[in-house]
Amino acid sequence: MAQQDASAAGGRSAVVKIGFALGLVLFVQALFALCLVSAQQLLVPRNMPFGVTGQPSPVVAAVASKVGLDLTSYPNPSAVTDAAQRGELYGAYVSNGSADTLILVPAKSFFAQTELEPEFLAAAHDLGQQVTVQTVKPLPSSDPVGAVTSLLLVPLLIGGYLAAVLVYKAAHGIAAAPWRGAILVGYALVGALLTDLIAGLGIGAFSSNHFWSLLPCFWLITSAVALAAAGLQAMVGRMGTLLVALLFIIVGGPPAGGSGTFLLPVYWRNIGVIFPAQSAVNLINHVLYFGASNISTPLIVLFLYAFAGMAVIGWYGRIRPAGAGAPAGRPEVDTTAPTDPAATPAGRRRALVAILAALGICAVMQCLFATNYMSASHAPKATNLPFGAVGTSPVLPAAQKNISLKVTQYPNEAAAKTAMDEARVFGALISSGTSNTLIVVPSMSDIAPLDLAVRFEEAAKATGQVLTVQQYAPTPLAAKDPFGLVQGLMLVPLLIGGYMSSTMLMSVTGRAAGRWRAAQLAGFAVVSGLVVDLIVCYWLQGFPSSKFWITWPICTLIVVVVAAVAAILQKLLGPVGTLLTVVVIMLFGNPSSGGANGVPYLPAFWRDIGPYLPPRNAYILLHHTIYFDGHGTGQALTTLLIYLGVAAAVLIVLDLRRTEASVPTDATEAAAMAVPIGATP
Template identity: 65%
Template sequence: MAEQAADVEGAVADAPSPVRKGVVALVTVLIVQVLFALCLVSALQLLVPRNMLFGVAGPPSRVVAAVASKVSLQPHGYRSETALRGAIGDGRLYGGYVSGRTRDTLIVVPAQSFFGQIEIEGAFTAAAKVLQRPVTVETVKPLPSGDRVGAVVGLLLLPLLIGGYLAAVLVFKAAGGTAAAPWRALILTGYAVVGALLTDLIAGPGLGAYATSHFWPLLPCFALVTTAVVLSAAAVQSLVGKFGTLLVAVAFIVVGGAGAGSSGPYLLPVYWRNIGVLFPPQNAVHLIRNVLYFDGNDISTPLTVLFLYAFAGVAVIGYMGRIRPARAASARRDTSAPAPARPGRRGLPILVALALCALMQCLFAVNYTSAAHSPAATDMPFGVTGPSPVLTAAQKTFSLKVHHYRDESAVKDAIDRTEIWGALIPAPAPAASTLIVVPSISDLAPLDIAVQFKRAAAAVHQPLAVRPYAPVKLAKKDPFGVVQSLMLVPLLIGGYMSAALLMAATGRAGGRWRAAALAAFAVLAGLVVDLVVCLWLDGYPRSSFWIVWPICSLIVAVVAFVAAVLQKLIGSAGTLLTVVLVILFGNPSNGGANGVPYLPAFWRDIGPYLPPRNGYVLLHHTIYFHGHGTTQALAVLLAYLAVAAVALVLLDQLRPDPGVEPQAAEAAAMAVPIGAAP
């Protein structure tokens, strides 16, 4: 084995330079892809309270003690209910419990964390019922209709973070690599303000994700976030050079994005919460949430951190901008080399780069926010075994597409085939009807269905029992069924980055071995992601390991081959077009963990024609529904792969490849939003 390894190593070492560069490029993509999968899944697969800040007031309560023994809370005692409510209003607590003589009050705070509220309310009401202690649940700081699940803060972070990253990278390329030019800081700061204004206009007045009264308070926050990202990214590039682009992407988007805590930082693993506080994304989330929902209270820390990033960026850019020109002038005197082009000569390329960046930022703000800021079910597939006043009452407020079945066994068969997402088994009064929910179909649908039908049952004075059913139980470390949505993003990114960096390394958009190299990369990448998510992180049952591997490889291969064909046709711009199709339109339309019924009509309609929706369905239904309902998804992905593979081979044979400028290809590969997620 050692001799064979030495022979392989020697063969690679003796291979032509383009081959060595291609191998290095693909290995780099694989490392980034695996790191992204590891960070994203480990941070978000298990969103449960971890040392969650919680207030208590009044006499010691057995209910609080019972909950604290099962749920990871960090209780803080307050001398009075008024003091407790003040701390909640300042955004410092996730909830509170006020114990009284005969009755207690549980205070929940949806604006702090939607999922945190669900965990806290469920735990306290269950404990109070067991201990026979009357408790009233009171909601403060409720989420508005434009942000019913608290997704807006995370969705706002996406265009701000990506916009700053893109601006730093594209201006660096447009300026010919002069990352430390003193005029660059001013240009990037100006773009940050413009990008913030565009994002604010789109998300607020444009899409109604938040009230227009928040437009002006949020504008400086958005500008600060983008400024911190863009200037610190430019500073890293000035210190490291072109590899600074990759370093910034890993630090700010892969690592920083995973620890952002948009669902609530105290739902993250403790180590991720502590890592995240060091980077702009988590501080941006804290700043935006508290300005949006807590009247701007408790924002000193995020303001300090973000300003430090911005000031450090300006300092490094200014320092390097003074040293490098002096060294360049000295070199010209010694060698009589021609002087570099003045910045003014690059004005047009920089303006074009900034315009492209603004377009991408606007697309991120429009697409992701419109698709997910206020998920509401439309035509939810639902089964019944007979007429019921509960169903009639539920349909007045809940959009259902009702299917009729003869009995409960037929209902479960339909759930197994993914035909329905829940069902009602009516029973004659005074017996309770049974509502069946499916935890493995969606993270939101079971809760939504249960809440809607409980309200309907109460309105018609009918008893209702809720019972979960799933063909395959969710993994212990994926209780909300979000892992497939999370792991899909690194698979998509690995696909287009492999094609882009391979082109950058070889300087060609084609070649006889290019298709084989991408296919081999897809097989290896699918295996490694499967190993990390399944065996390392326990993201889904290990019994699915072998069937998930080819699915992951298929998703990577589809995106890689589509990108390769577009690159062959239009050069480096093909990478950008792939990003637009796959990340900017495909990913928001895949439905993700919420599910397709929660998408607006436009996104629901285009999803079946794009790879991300079909990749997610194939992954999710194979793992949790024994492969039922995957025929169309598999056919679409195989069609994409076959057409792209044939097109790539024909183009290589019939269309000469003049080669591509490596820097242009690199810019297209790295100046793309590798951190996009639903």
């Protein structure tokens, strides 16, 4: 009887642990979806610093009535140009009555330029005012859309965070040892050097002239994150790891402002000020493009994080006497006690080996983040972009000299629009005599419509043809998703929820298998898919509500596929399988998904591997279902179902054979659990 009671109590305890673990994953997933989508779904000017000089202009007044500009008056054109050169302004307008000048600053924000230029030119046209566009600080060919700054943040932020987490795990949870700060600062220098070498000299994302000026910036950013994370771990123990992920990545990452901080919602811009990510982005951007002007505030914020972290580590590791009162819920740790294994020579050697192994894992992960995300996204350029044509025109061959198109001829405009309805082309040129109409599809790609418009307008001008540009969308983009970003954003928490749910089950049960593991993961997938769907569709209005019910099973399928893949690898390899899942899904799958830019804008390697990995198929299924009524999703759905079916069959076989890897808690598990980030903040 006693044994039965103990067994029942043990069963209830296991259920509580599993419920808590999956509930924690659901909370992290929901919070990440809420933060990421709400911060970046609607990037429009909000109180954007903009300079004016000369006579009061009705053009500026007309634009300011529709666009959120914070106007600052300058005494003369030279003063306003100097301010733009220092990165203080996103643009400026010089009015002299007869011919005005619009000054744009692409290096400050490429997307701000794409918002401001058409608004000012349209207003000037309506008012009959002649305007010349002048560019200050143009972006280089290695960074045509200004993505490098935010892409650099990814390895630096993750590197600092992982270094703190893995060293903490390797040192058996002693986050405040006196040598901890020195190890993390030392690793930060190594990680900064690796990132600088890979992104600059290796990939060429920025000029080699910036190597030495960026290196101390990278070192400071990584050190600030690592030391602050270690300080939180010293104060609250294991929960510090989760707290760091929540603060620095899930809440602090989305408002980093890589596309321009004044495009973010005001509340997110204000929240971002207090976290390292936004200061890091501003520091890198101004060192890279504005001669290191106006970097005092980012430096102060990052140094404060670093110094605060070091002070806390010092307090808990040296200054605070043993037994002076540990934080509530956290036992005292006396690192000098004779019972401490690290106090013996053999223990010190084992600790050193464990720490070096942890830092090695961290270095590999940081290198992969730097290499994969930068190489996939720093310079999007179309290759064989599917495009339709009706009739013949000299504009098309002229445009093809500057953009790679895969052209399909259609008999009439209706046939071309049918191809657009079915997501088979990104646009079409309808030609009739000297009249040409370029039709672009904004729901296919955020960058293709602009790219096509620019190339075809140049071609029309060169050939003396008349060109009109029109937008066409089978299902119009949601009002709060004007750039078609939401599906790419919501994909990240779905992927993370999949592998984290399997990992947490392994962590709380001590096993990577179990009779009810598949059912538990499937149940979690159903609930998490519903939660993400509710948040993005109804709370954030990220896509039409008419698509809610069809989106729920798709979200569920994405989560359960990733969870099943993780469960197999964990069952075979233990925690190493979780790390491998992260590498496959987040470090190779996510960069190769194509995202909002579209698959044709990926380099060849990433285009070729994407079809074989879940994220590309997950994105296409999600995106095409919402905006193209499910057209073009057959292959994606089939691939995901094959993944699910094969995974289920393999799990059954492994269960029958009782194949089970050992499941220790080690640095690899921490690495996998500690990477809740996807694309660029």
